[in-house]
Amino acid sequence: MEEKRMKRIAFWGRFMGILTMIVGCLSAIGGLFCFVVGAIPGIMSVITGYFIYKSGSEAALYLRTKEEGRIEGILDYYSKYLFLQGLLVIIAVVLFIIMFLIMGAVVMSGFHHVMSLR
Numbered sequence: 144m145e146e147k148r149m150k151r152i153a154f155w156g157r158f159m160g161i162l163t164m165i166v167g168c169l170s171a172i173g174g175l176f177c178f179v180v181g182a183i184p185g186i187m188s189v190i191t192g193y194f195i196y197k198s199g200s201e202a203a204l205y206l207r208t209k210e211e212g213r214i215e216g217i218l219d220y221y222s223k224y225l226f227l228q229g230l231l232v233i234i235a236v237v238l239f240i241i242m243f244l245i246m247g248a249v250v251m252s253g254f255h256h257v258m259s260l261r
Contacts, residue, residue: 156199163192194224
């Protein structure tokens with residue numbers, strides 16, 4: 144049963160890691176045309192794709208060598224992936240709240256301006 148899961152992690156980890164890195168590169172290049180900061184999401188995708196790829200690579204090495212230390216490598220790269228994804232979600236939520244507050248202030252100031260014209 145463990146080997147079946149490791150094969151799945153080895154294949155899908157490497158496949159999705161490569162795919163995520165390619166999409167991240169394209170996103171970073173596209174973001175550069177808009178603004179330098181626009182490349183940051185693409186760069187973060189490349190980094191998370193690398194962590195997933197390395198997790199899959201460690202699983203493939205475990206299948207070949209049966210070294211228990213490879214399991215630690217799988218978990219290490221996967222934990223880095225989860226940590227980075229968690230940070231990105233927290234940053235996105237904070238930015239969304241800030242954007243929502245700013246838009247609310249703009250709408251309210253416009254509403255106050257319209258009401259003062261009457």
